[in-house]
Amino acid sequence: xxxxxxxxxxxxxxxxxxxxxxxxxxxxxxxxxxxxxxxxxxxxxxxxxxxxxxxxxxxxxxxxxxxxxxxxxxxxxxxxxxxxxxxxxxxxxxxxxxxxxxxxxxxxxxxxxxxxxxxxxxxxxxxxxxxxxxxxxxxxxxxxxxxxxxxxxxxxxxxxxxxxxxxxxxxxxxxxxxxxxxxxxxxxxxxxxxxxxxxxxxxxxxxxxxxxxxxxxxxxxxxxxxxxxxxxxxxxxxxxxxxxxxxxxxxxxxxxxxxxxxxxxxxxxxxxxxxx
Numbered sequence: 001x002x003x004x005x006x007x008x009x010x011x012x013x014x015x016x017x018x019x020x021x022x023x024x025x026x027x028x029x030x031x032x033x034x035x036x037x038x039x040x041x042x043x044x045x046x047x048x049x050x051x052x053x054x055x056x057x058x059x060x061x062x063x064x065x066x067x068x069x070x071x072x073x074x075x076x077x078x079x080x081x082x083x084x085x086x087x088x089x090x091x092x093x094x095x096x097x098x099x100x101x102x103x104x105x106x107x108x109x110x111x112x113x114x115x116x117x118x119x120x121x122x123x124x125x126x127x128x129x130x131x132x133x134x135x136x137x138x139x140x141x142x143x144x145x146x147x148x149x150x151x152x153x154x155x156x157x158x159x160x161x162x163x164x165x166x167x168x169x170x171x172x173x174x175x176x177x178x179x180x181x182x183x184x185x186x187x188x189x190x191x192x193x194x195x196x197x198x199x200x201x202x203x204x205x206x207x208x209x210x211x212x213x214x215x216x217x218x219x220x221x222x223x224x225x226x227x228x229x230x231x232x233x234x235x236x237x238x239x240x241x242x243x244x245x246x247x248x249x250x251x252x253x254x255x256x257x258x259x260x261x262x263x264x265x266x267x268x269x270x271x272x273x274x275x276x
Contacts, residue, residue, distance in 0.1 A: 008036040011180055011225045012057065017066035019052055019249075026052045027063070028249045034180075039206060039226045041240035043233070043260075045269055048246040050229045051093055054182045057227075058083040058090055070180070085113050087179030091169045091186055093229075099158030103168050106157055107143060110175035111136040142216040143171045146209070147201060163194040170201065177218045180225045181205065187232055199235055202226065237261065245269065 012034040019027040027049045034040050042050045055061040057068060059080040068076045070086060078086075089110075097106050115132060144153050147167050152160055157168055166186060173181060183202070187195045208222025230236050236243065236257070243260040245253040247269040253260050260266055 008038065010034070011036045011071065012227075013067075013069040014053070014057075015067045015069075017053070017056060017063050017068065019049075019056060019061055019063045025249050027056070030066070030246070030249070030251050032244055032251065032254070034225060034227060037224045038241040039202070039228060039239055041228045041230060041236045041243045042246060043230065043236055043243060044246035047248075048269075049249040050246055051184055052249075053246070054090060054184055054227065054229060058088045058182060081113070084176055087177070088182065089173040089176040089178035089180070090182035091166075091173050091184055093184045093188065095162075095165050095169055097157045097165060097169055097172070100156065102154050102156055103149060103160070103171075104140065104144070104153045106168055107140045107171045107175050108137065110172045111140065113176065139216045139218075140171075140175060142213045142219055143174050146174075146204075146213065146219055147171050148197075163190055163197075166190065166194075166198065167201075170198070174205065174218050174223075178223055180227065181223045183226065183228045183230075185229055185231065187230060187235060195232065195235060199239060202228070202239060 010033045014030060014032040014034075017027050017030040018025070030049070030053065032053075042053060044050055052061060056063050057075075059075075059078040059082070062077045066076070067074060070088065075083065075086070098109065101109070115136065144150055147170065149164065149167050149171065152164055152168075157165060160168070170183075170186060186202070187198050190198065205219075205223050206226055209219045211220070213219035228236070228240065240257055243253075243255065243257055244251055245260060245263070245266050247265075252265045252269060253263045255263070
């Protein structure tokens with residue numbers, strides 16, 4: 001973790017989080033601080049509880065025990081729509097797009113939580129409502145340009161190849177203007193070239209693009225807090241400032257990539273060896 005990240009304020013604090021489904025414990029007493037100005041990777045074997053952590057943060061799952069704080073506000077068991085309005089945006093392990101809509105419409109759909117005009121004004125579509133939609137459309141066009149998906153902007157998402165649909169989903173998350181970006185296996189199922197593209201986009205999102213996109217704050221200023229769930233260890237080691245390791249719903253290690261890579265418990269978890 002960089003010096004700036006280690007001195008940054010805590011963006012999300014997870015305290016003693018436990019989640020069960022019937023008799024199955026998905027998470028057990030997990031505590032974790034996610035700081036501003038860092039990319040935190042959550043890794044672990046299949047079924048370790050990585051996606052469950054993201055689902056608890058943005059309200060898809062309701063933990064039985066523990067607390068979650070976002071910018072010192074308690075968000076435990078928050079509704080997903082409220083989480084989105086607060087600035088928590090995410091992508092999904094299994095792509096969750098409107099397959100019958102175009103790329104443009106899918107990304108535009110995320111802007112509705114930011115619209116201020118009432119439904120009647122929007123339906124009549126004149127005056128302030130029209131100006132507001134034009135402004136939102138401009139942001140969406142910037143996101144399409146940034147993700148290099150201009151050729152598919154009018155194409156129906158259901159007809160697109162898998163890698164492009166992953167980009168569209170990332171674009172929809174960016175359209176929410178997130179304070180924290182939750183990425184659930186954004187490179188799963190991709191070839192090497194596609195992974196390199198997504199890794200580049202993640203770095204550029206984190207760092208911000210400055211005056212390249214002056215009217216789109218999420219691209220201009222970047223998203224300085226990213227939580228990444230990913231199985232590709234090469235990608236994780238290259239991108240993450242800090243790594244948390246889960247196994248059977250418990251946190252078994254946390255630290256810099258170098259510290260985690262040499263941790264015997266982590267090696268055992270990934271090799272399927274008996275824990276000591």
